Amino acid sequence: xxxxxxxxxxxxxxxxxxxxLFPYADMFKWMSYGHDGKHxxxxxxxxxxxxxxxxxxGDFYLRFQSFNSALELENSIxxxxxxxxxxxxxxxxxxxxxxxxxxxxxxxxxxxxRELIFxxxxxxxxxxRYCCKGADVCLDCWPLMTIAIKVIDASLRDxxxxxxxxxxxxxxxxxxxxxxxxxxxxxxxEQRASIADYFRVYKGNENSHKKVSLMGAALxxxxxxxxxxxxxxxxxxxxxxxxxxxxxxxxxxxILSMIPDESIASELRGRWQDNNRRSSSAKEDINVVRWxxxxxxxQSGKHKPQGLRxxxxxxxxxxxxxxxxxxxSKHMNHLLKAPFCVHPKTGxxxxxxxxxxxxxxxxxxxxxxxxxxxxxxxxxxxxxVNGEWSGTSLGSAVTLFRxxxxxxxxxxxxEEIERSYSLKLQQSKNSIGW
Amino acid sequence: MEIVRPQSHRNLFxxxxxxxxxxxxxxxxxxxxxxxxxxFESFAIDRLRxxxxxxxxxxxxxKPDEMEKLVEESWKVHMxxxxxxxxxxxxxxxxxVLRLVYCRTEDLRKWFLSMECALxxxxxxxxxxxxxxxxxxxxxxxxxxxxKAVNNVEFESIKEKLGQVARSMGQPSPTVDTIFYxxxxxxxxxxxxxxxxxxxxGYAYVAMNQVVSLVATLFRSQLSKTLILTNRKWxxxxxxxxxxxxxxxxxxxxxxxxxxxxxxxxxYAEISLKDIxxxxxxxxxxxxxxxxxxxxxxxxxxHGGRMQxxxxxxxxxxxxxxxxxxxxxxxxxxxxLEKFEKEYSYNIRHNYGKEGxxxxxxxxxxxKVISSTPGAGDQHGCPYRQFSEENLRAALSRMGVNxxxxxxxxxxxxxxxxxxxxxxxxEALHGVACDAGINHPNQYFSDSQKILQPKKxxxx
Numbered sequence: 001x002x003x004x005x006x007x008x009x010x011x012x013x014x015x016x017x018x019x020x021l022f023p024y025a026d027m028f029k030w031m032s033y034g035h036d037g038k039h040x041x042x043x044x045x046x047x048x049x050x051x052x053x054x055x056x057x058g059d060f061y062l063r064f065q066s067f068n069s070a071l072e073l074e075n076s077i078x079x080x081x082x083x084x085x086x087x088x089x090x091x092x093x094x095x096x097x098x099x100x101x102x103x104x105x106x107x108x109x110x111x112x113x114r115e116l117i118f119x120x121x122x123x124x125x126x127x128x129r130y131c132c133k134g135a136d137v138c139l140d141c142w143p144l145m146t147i148a149i150k151v152i153d154a155s156l157r158d159x160x161x162x163x164x165x166x167x168x169x170x171x172x173x174x175x176x177x178x179x180x181x182x183x184x185x186x187x188x189x190e191q192r193a194s195i196a197d198y199f200r201v202y203k204g205n206e207n208s209h210k211k212v213s214l215m216g217a218a219l220x221x222x223x224x225x226x227x228x229x230x231x232x233x234x235x236x237x238x239x240x241x242x243x244x245x246x247x248x249x250x251x252x253x254x255i256l257s258m259i260p261d262e263s264i265a266s267e268l269r270g271r272w273q274d275n276n277r278r279s280s281s282a283k284e285d286i287n288v289v290r291w292x293x294x295x296x297x298x299q300s301g302k303h304k305p306q307g308l309r310x311x312x313x314x315x316x317x318x319x320x321x322x323x324x325x326x327x328x329s330k331h332m333n334h335l336l337k338a339p340f341c342v343h344p345k346t347g348x349x350x351x352x353x354x355x356x357x358x359x360x361x362x363x364x365x366x367x368x369x370x371x372x373x374x375x376x377x378x379x380x381x382x383x384x385v386n387g388e389w390s391g392t393s394l395g396s397a398v399t400l401f402r403x404x405x406x407x408x409x410x411x412x413x414x415e416e417i418e419r420s421y422s423l424k425l426q427q428s429k430n431s432i433g434w
Numbered sequence: 435m436e437i438v439r440p441q442s443h444r445n446l447f448x449x450x451x452x453x454x455x456x457x458x459x460x461x462x463x464x465x466x467x468x469x470x471x472x473x474f475e476s477f478a479i480d481r482l483r484x485x486x487x488x489x490x491x492x493x494x495x496x497k498p499d500e501m502e503k504l505v506e507e508s509w510k511v512h513m514x515x516x517x518x519x520x521x522x523x524x525x526x527x528x529x530x531v532l533r534l535v536y537c538r539t540e541d542l543r544k545w546f547l548s549m550e551c552a553l554x555x556x557x558x559x560x561x562x563x564x565x566x567x568x569x570x571x572x573x574x575x576x577x578x579x580x581x582k583a584v585n586n587v588e589f590e591s592i593k594e595k596l597g598q599v600a601r602s603m604g605q606p607s608p609t610v611d612t613i614f615y616x617x618x619x620x621x622x623x624x625x626x627x628x629x630x631x632x633x634x635x636g637y638a639y640v641a642m643n644q645v646v647s648l649v650a651t652l653f654r655s656q657l658s659k660t661l662i663l664t665n666r667k668w669x670x671x672x673x674x675x676x677x678x679x680x681x682x683x684x685x686x687x688x689x690x691x692x693x694x695x696x697x698x699x700x701x702y703a704e705i706s707l708k709d710i711x712x713x714x715x716x717x718x719x720x721x722x723x724x725x726x727x728x729x730x731x732x733x734x735x736x737h738g739g740r741m742q743x744x745x746x747x748x749x750x751x752x753x754x755x756x757x758x759x760x761x762x763x764x765x766x767x768x769x770x771l772e773k774f775e776k777e778y779s780y781n782i783r784h785n786y787g788k789e790g791x792x793x794x795x796x797x798x799x800x801x802k803v804i805s806s807t808p809g810a811g812d813q814h815g816c817p818y819r820q821f822s823e824e825n826l827r828a829a830l831s832r833m834g835v836n837x838x839x840x841x842x843x844x845x846x847x848x849x850x851x852x853x854x855x856x857x858x859x860x861e862a863l864h865g866v867a868c869d870a871g872i873n874h875p876n877q878y879f880s881d882s883q884k885i886l887q888p889k890k891x892x893x894x
Binding site: 158159183194215217221222224 | 603623
């Protein structure tokens with residue numbers, strides 16, 4: 001476990017960060033979704049109907065902030081220096097005017113668009129990682145996040161057909177996912193809940209013994225694919241050894257307790273109890289050896305009772321499968337931290353993660369506030385056409401944001417705006433005015 | 435609905451079907467039918483009984499199979515018509531009338547939407563399985579579902595995945611004869627949530643037998659939108675236009691109590707003065723028992739309590755003379771005989787229709803009791819709603835409710851199912867089930883008496 005560093009954060013340093021590094025133009029372009037006024041089909045009110053919220057020093061919380069231009073957004077952030085910026089939904093009307101509209105039953109102030117979002121937090125995995133607990137993360141448990149990104153990203157694209165997906169490091173112990181396709185932004189709460197439930201495997205609470213239950217003669221294709229493509233390998237090749245899942249009695253008992261057949265569990269226990277006392281001169285890692293033995297007993301033999309058939313997969317799923325915060329995804333009005341914020345506890349910037357290379361992502365080398373400002377000082381004041389971030393470690397983060405996410409998204413948005421505009425023109429030509 | 439000759443509108447099944455399966459209308463638009471004013475109200479009330487039965491069944495936690503049965507039986511009882519050809523019309527008319535009634539507030543809309551969707555779902559579930567494949571396909575078309583049947587080529591390419599899905603649910607793998615529909619995943623949230631469908635590139639592959647879910651979702655969203663529109667039309671024009679004809683009926687319907695009103699005096703008194711103390715202990719519901727006990731204790735009740743208890747006693751069959759004697763005996767202990775005659779006896783006679791012209795004081799239904807707002811010094815209202823948990827437990831325990839039943843009752847109270855709480859109390863005290871549920875204090879009384887005195891001849 002890597003010891004927590006001296007806090008790499010000082011609120012005083014937020015001012016220069018917001019002053020020189022925060023990518024306002026990119027955030028504005030993203031949140032505008034193509035409604036930049038350049039096309040007659042653009043909705044000029046769109047950006048202004050988006051809710052932002054700021055957390056200020058002293059835990060002051062400002063909700064329902066809205067802006068009509070990139071400049072307004074920039075000025076407000078620079079002026080207020082928020083510890084955290086959250087992004088909410090796009091409403092029917094400008095949130096600043098909500099009191100004038102929220103009357104009676106008619107619900108005129110209500111969310112109309114909101115990205116489909118996911119929040120995966122390492123603390124939800126505390127019962128399957130031994131290296132860290134709570135707010136800490138290290139390279140031994142980070143693969144759990146890598147797994148989550150791979151599984152969810154693949155399903156969002158292959159199963160649901162989404163294309164414009166942004167993964168962001170949350171700054172400390174998790175990742176966020178923003179699905180930005182038009183189709184996703186217009187999903188109802190019920191549809192969002194259905195997607196979250198589609199992804200849910202882990203059920204039950206502290207009181208139930210086994211919390212992953214994979215019934216049925218076969219796994220649903222999504223689960224089967226996830227297992228074959230991601231979970232199995234990560235479990236066997238990385239987590240087994242990183243976490244020493246079978247190395248000690250306490251740890252292997254946890255796995256043995258998931259085997260419904262007591263005779264198999266006893267046999268394994270018998271073998272392993274002896275093994276513990278021998279010197280570890282074996283070439284192969286003890287966890288790998290024991291897992292092989294476990295699998296052999298569970299999977300061999302033609303006639304396995306129902307409860308045993310899926311046991312191997314259940315164990316693997318329990319230790320690896322993504323654990324999502326359901327509530328975050330289910331409601332359109334749920335706020336989520338904006339990318340490129342700085343985490344006050346770690347000083348790290350919430351940078352994008354490339355899902356195609358997420359196994360290379362290292363949370364311990366994410367740029368920190370101190371580091372960036374030092375880099376700025378060293379580089380001197382260089383007026384760069386890209387903005388000052390390009391000379392710093394933040395440069396690659398912003399580039400990634402643009403090339404893999406923002407540019408394709410804006411292209412698709414423009415096409416959508418043009419398409420629906422021509423459609424409207426066509427329709428008005430066809431209809432006969434009374 | 436105008437006064438026009440009824441036109442044949444597109445049914446789900448042609449009347450030439452060899453098997454006459456009852457139709458399930460979609461209530462897309464108000465059909466041009468002629469409706470008599472009496473039918474306007476009575477059809478709506480009949481449908482309301484069905485919906486309230488569903489509401490009751492759901493809050494008792496009945497399973498889907500039980501609900502299906504409940505709905506079919508309730509429908510048969512309440513929604514029949516002497517002319518078989520009119521059954522469908524009654525169905526449609528009653529739905530549209532209730533739309534007017536229940537579009538007017540958010541709460542009413544929510545309730546109506548839930549109940550109508552449940553009604554639709556269970557009827558559909560019940561009937562769909564009896565249909566031929568062609569009839570089933572016709573329904574899909576009727577719903578304009580943006581779904582396309584999966585052709586053989588596509589089927590072959592995903593057959594294995596479809597098989598995995600089926601087997602994950604403990605069902606056999608589909609064969610080339612199983613029909614699948616390709617639907618945008620947004621249209622089938624329930625199936626997606628339960629991983630009961632194969633999803634690829636934004637499309638869910640729905641088996642024919644999963645169609646119920648699809649159809650139910652569409653019905654729900656259609657009705658939800660329509661209710662809002664209906665509300666707008668109501669407030670904008672209908673309410674005013676109809677203020678002397680339909681509006682009063684519509685406004686009364688949403689709060690209507692649907693049972694007997696206990697307002698007609700019995701041929702002979704069910705209880706007499708000397709019986710009251712005894713029956714109060716055995717057959718009064720908690721609300722009346724509480725008022726009765728307080729009256730005995732304080733020798734006084736404020737107006738709300740006098741009305742609630744007084745009308746109840748009238749409904750129970752206490753005649754005017756006995757009623758006067760009863761109240762006089764208690765009140766005179768506190769305010770004296772003279773004051774009683776001067777200030778209180780008038781009201782009692784009034785309740786019995788002996789003063790003034792008003793004869794429409796009917797004993798309060800549970801709905802009315804529950805919705806009253808007792809203030810300081812008042813003892814009326816529904817104790818399940820008004821009492822603190824502590825006080826309620828004490829009161830129930832005094833009535834003789836055992837500790838196990840007590841927990842069930844308190845659970846209902848916490849979920850604000852006050853009438854169900856009272857029903858459970860009844861069941862605990864009498865040792866029998868009360869399937870119809872308690873809807874009226876006088877019903878509680880007469881049901882109780884029926885059990886405790888079964889040999890008593892209660893018919894004139």
